[in-house]
Amino acid sequence: xxxxxxxxxxxxVVDTAKYHYLAWKRLxxxxxxxxxxxxxxxxxxxxxxxxxxxxxxxxxxNFDEEIKEKLAEKKNNWYVEYISKMDESEILPGxxxxxxxxxxxxxxxxxxxxxxxxxxxxENTNLKKYFDAIIDGNKVTKxxxxxxxxxxxxxxxxLEPYECIVFEDAVAGIEAAKNANMRVxxxxxxxxxxxxxKVISGFEGIDLSILEF
Ligand code: G16
Ligand code: MG
Numbered sequence: 001x002x003x004x005x006x007x008x009x010x011x012x013v014v015d016t017a018k019y020h021y022l023a024w025k026r027l028x029x030x031x032x033x034x035x036x037x038x039x040x041x042x043x044x045x046x047x048x049x050x051x052x053x054x055x056x057x058x059x060x061x062n063f064d065e066e067i068k069e070k071l072a073e074k075k076n077n078w079y080v081e082y083i084s085k086m087d088e089s090e091i092l093p094g095x096x097x098x099x100x101x102x103x104x105x106x107x108x109x110x111x112x113x114x115x116x117x118x119x120x121x122x123e124n125t126n127l128k129k130y131f132d133a134i135i136d137g138n139k140v141t142k143x144x145x146x147x148x149x150x151x152x153x154x155x156x157x158x159l160e161p162y163e164c165i166v167f168e169d170a171v172a173g174i175e176a177a178k179n180a181n182m183r184v185x186x187x188x189x190x191x192x193x194x195x196x197x198k199v200i201s202g203f204e205g206i207d208l209s210i211l212e213f
Contacts, residue, residue, distance in 0.1 A: 002183075002211045003163040005102055006153045008045065009113035009136075011169035012187050014090050014125060016115075017044060019082040024055055027075045033059035041192060045170030047114055047143030048072050076117075083117060086124045094203030099130050105208060108132045110153035112166065114143045133157050144172040147180035154180070165211060168196065183213060 011017035021040045028035035039058050043051040052072050056062060063071065099109055110133040111118065118136035122128045133156035135149050142148040154164050166177035166184045174196045177184035185200060186193025193199050197213065200206055 001163070002107065002165050004108040004110060004154065004157045004159045004165075005211075006110045006112040006150055006164055006166045006182070007099075008166070008168045008170065008173050008187075009111055009115060009118050009121060011044060012167050013092060013095050013111075013127065014086070014121060015092055016083060016086075016090075016121060017169065019079055020044075020051075022082065023075045023078040024051065026078055027071060028055060028059055031059055031061060031071075033061075035059075041171065045114065045144045045168070045172035045176070047137070048076065048116070050143060080117060080120070083121055083124065086121065088125050091125050091127065092202060094206060096130075098203045098206055101208060103130070107208075107211075108157045108159065110157050110164075111135060112149045112153040113137065114140060114149055144170065145175035145179060147176050150177055150180040150182055154182070169193070171195070185210065 007013050010020060021037065024040065024043060025035045035055065035058065042054050049072055052068060102109060109131050111131050112135050114137045116137035133153055135153045135156065140149045140152060150166055151161065154161050161181045164182050166182050167187055168174050168177060168184055169188045171192065174184050174186060174193060184196045185198045186196035187200055187202065190199045
């Protein structure tokens with residue numbers, strides 16, 4: 001039976017995926033090339049520096065390390081500017097109800113995000129109190145699809161991987177959950193998340209029967 005649920009942050013709990021996209025797009029445009037929503041799927045769940053590598057590959061560009069650091073910092077400053085204005089209204093529909101329901105039923109909750117900005121987001125949306133364990137980009141060294149983030153989350157909850165379910169919106173995150181030997185529910189479109197065990201379009205109207213396999 002399932003004893004813990006691990007939630008990705010961006011695109012699952014809050015819609016910060018759109019802010020990452022806006023900031024990367026702004027950087028691409030400044031560098032003189034287009035960056036589409038389809039391109040953006042490749043960046044979801046991927047670390048900041050790896051995201052930049054993919055972006056530059058799309059634009060057929062390359063820079064030395066020092067400039068790359070500066071570009072990543074520029075993107076992050078824009079991103080932080082966007083998320084600093086967030087509030088509770090940006091929690092995705094049904095998320096709080098679902099998490100509250102899990103807690104009532106004794107299921108533990110963890111955050112499994114590779115974002116170094118997770119703290120600001122949880123703070124601004126008042127969500128910190130819901131999590132029994134918070135693993136973010138400051139606690140892991142390997143980004144998804146590496147399983148590190150989810151394995152650490154399970155460990156901090158005191159659970160085995162097979163007792164946990166991961167909720168993810170990114171292809172890299174689904175792979176990471178599989179690599180951790182956990183079951184994974186995709187949040188988003190069926191077509192993109194076809195490798196997950198189940199797909200939901202969001203948390204509205206979702207009850208605990210979703211955890212039954
Ligand atoms: C998130 C996003 C990624 C982002 C990464 C690093 O991961 O999905 O697009 O590149 O974090 O974020 P930051 O630049 O804020 O450290 P997750 O795991 O929450 O989906
Ligand atoms: Mg995500």
